[in-house]
Amino acid sequence: MIFDILTIFLSVALVGNYVFSQTLGICPFLGVSSSPSTALGMGLAVTFVMTLSNAATYLIFDLLLRDRFEYLQTVVFILVIASLVQLIEMMLKKLLPTLYRSLGIYLPLITTNCAVLAAANNAVSDESINGSFLFSTFYGFSAAIGFTIAIVIFSGVRARIDEEDVPKPFRGTPITLICAGIVAMIFNGLLSGIRF
Amino acid sequence: MNVKKNIAETVKIVLPLFLICTLMVFLIAICNAVTSPVIERNKQKTFDRSIATLFSIASTEKLKVEKLSFPSNAPATLISAHRIYNEDLPIGYLMEVDGIGAYSGKIRMLVALDCSGRIIDLLCSEQSETPGKGDRVLNAQFYSEHYIGKSSQEISVSPYPALSGSTKTSDALYSAVNTALEGYALLSNDATGGPS
Amino acid sequence: MNAKDILLQFKNGLFDRNPLLVQVLGVCASLAITTTVSNSLYMGLAVTAVLVCSNLLISLLRRFIPEQVRIAAYIVIISGFVTIVEMVMNAYMPSAAAKLGIFLPLIVVNCIILGRAEAFASKNTPLPSIIDGFAMGAGFTIALLLLGAIREILGSGSFFGIQLFGQSYTPIGILTSPPGAFMTLGCLIALIQYLKDRLQSKTKASADQTHKDVKNKEVEPNDL
Numbered sequence: 001m002i003f004d005i006l007t008i009f010l011s012v013a014l015v016g017n018y019v020f021s022q023t024l025g026i027c028p029f030l031g032v033s034s035s036p037s038t039a040l041g042m043g044l045a046v047t048f049v050m051t052l053s054n055a056a057t058y059l060i061f062d063l064l065l066r067d068r069f070e071y072l073q074t075v076v077f078i079l080v081i082a083s084l085v086q087l088i089e090m091m092l093k094k095l096l097p098t099l100y101r102s103l104g105i106y107l108p109l110i111t112t113n114c115a116v117l118a119a120a121n122n123a124v125s126d127e128s129i130n131g132s133f134l135f136s137t138f139y140g141f142s143a144a145i146g147f148t149i150a151i152v153i154f155s156g157v158r159a160r161i162d163e164e165d166v167p168k169p170f171r172g173t174p175i176t177l178i179c180a181g182i183v184a185m186i187f188n189g190l191l192s193g194i195r196f
Numbered sequence: 197m198n199v200k201k202n203i204a205e206t207v208k209i210v211l212p213l214f215l216i217c218t219l220m221v222f223l224i225a226i227c228n229a230v231t232s233p234v235i236e237r238n239k240q241k242t243f244d245r246s247i248a249t250l251f252s253i254a255s256t257e258k259l260k261v262e263k264l265s266f267p268s269n270a271p272a273t274l275i276s277a278h279r280i281y282n283e284d285l286p287i288g289y290l291m292e293v294d295g296i297g298a299y300s301g302k303i304r305m306l307v308a309l310d311c312s313g314r315i316i317d318l319l320c321s322e323q324s325e326t327p328g329k330g331d332r333v334l335n336a337q338f339y340s341e342h343y344i345g346k347s348s349q350e351i352s353v354s355p356y357p358a359l360s361g362s363t364k365t366s367d368a369l370y371s372a373v374n375t376a377l378e379g380y381a382l383l384s385n386d387a388t389g390g391p392s
Numbered sequence: 393m394n395a396k397d398i399l400l401q402f403k404n405g406l407f408d409r410n411p412l413l414v415q416v417l418g419v420c421a422s423l424a425i426t427t428t429v430s431n432s433l434y435m436g437l438a439v440t441a442v443l444v445c446s447n448l449l450i451s452l453l454r455r456f457i458p459e460q461v462r463i464a465a466y467i468v469i470i471s472g473f474v475t476i477v478e479m480v481m482n483a484y485m486p487s488a489a490a491k492l493g494i495f496l497p498l499i500v501v502n503c504i505i506l507g508r509a510e511a512f513a514s515k516n517t518p519l520p521s522i523i524d525g526f527a528m529g530a531g532f533t534i535a536l537l538l539l540g541a542i543r544e545i546l547g548s549g550s551f552f553g554i555q556l557f558g559q560s561y562t563p564i565g566i567l568t569s570p571p572g573a574f575m576t577l578g579c580l581i582a583l584i585q586y587l588k589d590r591l592q593s594k595t596k597a598s599a600d601q602t603h604k605d606v607k608n609k610e611v612e613p614n615d616l
Contacts, residue, residue: 023573030419072475074474074500082467112501114502117497118498126302168585168586169582169583171585173581174581181573181575181578182575185571209458212457213468221472224479227475230483231483235482238486
């Protein structure tokens with residue numbers, strides 16, 4: 001059990017990091033990584049939504065769709081994620097206004113974050129998760145932690161890029177992408193020694 | 197009065213959304229009815245063809261495939277096991293297994309074993325390894341150098357079959373083959389008449 | 393609707409407002425599947441098909457969809473068409489569908505499609521919307537093909553799976569991995585920006601004119 005949990009965590013948060021080795025969730029990774037504090041905010045918001053959405057989509061898939069309406073998976077999952085984001089936004093606004101003020105602006109962006117849908121899809125199709133609700137939820141959590149690690153590391157790098165004098169054609173997106181490539185190379189290189 | 201107005205407003209918003217959902221589900225259901233038999237047939241055809249290649253049989257007409265059930269303590273990466281008959285004579289076993297730890301998560305392998313548990317041939321049925329990297333391991337030459345003709349014991353004593361530069365794919369292949377052999381061992385211990 | 397308008401729409405989709413190379417939308421899938429040219433082609437075609445269908449339906453229903461729930465309605469329509477495209481590909485092009493893997497259902501969250509629905513299809517009649525779908529889809533496909541060609545030729549020494557060089561050629565392996573994908577796209581966008589700068593400084597006046605035309609035609613999509 002402990003070993004399984006560790007395997008899931010290592011394989012989706014570090015070795016198979018969603019951003020650096022599966023290139024998922026790149027839009028917010030590039031868009032909201034300009035400073036470490038916004039990056040952390042986005043990371044936390046994604047962690048919150050992804051954990052809950054994996055729990056919800058797994059339950060719905062298991063109870064309603066499995067073996068009968070599997071072809072509706074994409075439609076149902078994206079609707080669940082969109083309504084979950086909306087719901088979380090409304091609840092946070094009412095119950096925890098301080099948290100809402102710090103996470104609120106990131107929440108609507110999460111619906112179109114492909115990492116969330118990918119985590120939900122992977123969790124129901126991956127045999128190593130063993131068809132367990134707990135593992136599926138943990139899978140979402142781990143993937144989101146991996147995303148947070150990636151976006152926070154990268155925001156530090158971005159803060160430095162902005163101070164540098166970059167050749168004109170490379171200003172903006174290109175230099176950001178190239179630096180993301182270098183960070184990804186370092187991240188994957190450091191972790192490639194891990195075997196399990 | 198006000199309540200009535202509110203309800204009318206809500207209906208005005210929700211009804212179109214509901215109708216759109218119904219329309220899309222209807223379209224998907226029609227499409228599913230048309231495509232699912234084709235998809236099933238494709239799968240069956242690929243499966244038959246891979247059996248024919250793996251066991252080097254010219255025609256699939258006299259082929260009989262019996263699906264075996266395995267005990268609950270079998271590894272989760274063992275997807276299915278079949279006993280294969282040609283002209284009513286048992287010619288071996290086909291194990292469908294996942295190899296974990298590959299670069300992109302997992303690879304799915306078909307492993308053909310003869311009646312005494314030696315590997316006849318291997319075939320990769322699903323992979324998304326980096327082109328030019330995974331292919332260096334997942335090919336006939338690598339299989340015949342390290343796996344084909346060997347039994348579980350021989351593999352456990354021979355040097356670890358890995359190719360530098362494609363270690364993750366090598367690892368995944370190794371774990372897949374071992375799962376298949378483990379599955380064979382489980383089936384042969386499985387009481388009455390098992391493989392002999 | 394005349395030939396000039398259509399041409400302008402295609403010019404927008406392919407060059408001025410290319411979804412991937414200028415607007416930098418739909419990056420996730422682009423980075424993940426452009427390891428080979430054939431994968432790029434399949435992905436481009438799948439996205440174009442979804443884009444054309446969803447643009448058409450959204451444009452037809454644009455008066456019927458209530459303002460408050462429009463995003464939800466668009467998502468339902470888009471995910472429906474993605475599922476249909478996925479099924480058709482699974483049935484008639486199983487090897488292509490297997491290669492695209494999880495990135496096929498992920499077309500749903502491709503910002504290009506939602507962006508075009510919001511910025512164009514919800515404000516225009518069906519015919520221009522279809523043309524817009526084709527134009528933007530073609531722009532995306534060509535960008536993917538460029539990226540795929542660079543990565544496949546340099547990264548694995550082949551083109552459409554055919555080996556181009558002899559045994560002595562050592563491919564630049566990093567280009568086929570995710571870090572290489574980031575860097576290739578970065579360099580490609582830099583090249584486009586460089587060419588654009590050159591073109592603009594040469595023909596400043598006429599460039600300004602086209603820019604104005606573009607501005608009149610559409611509303612900027614929100615940063616999705």
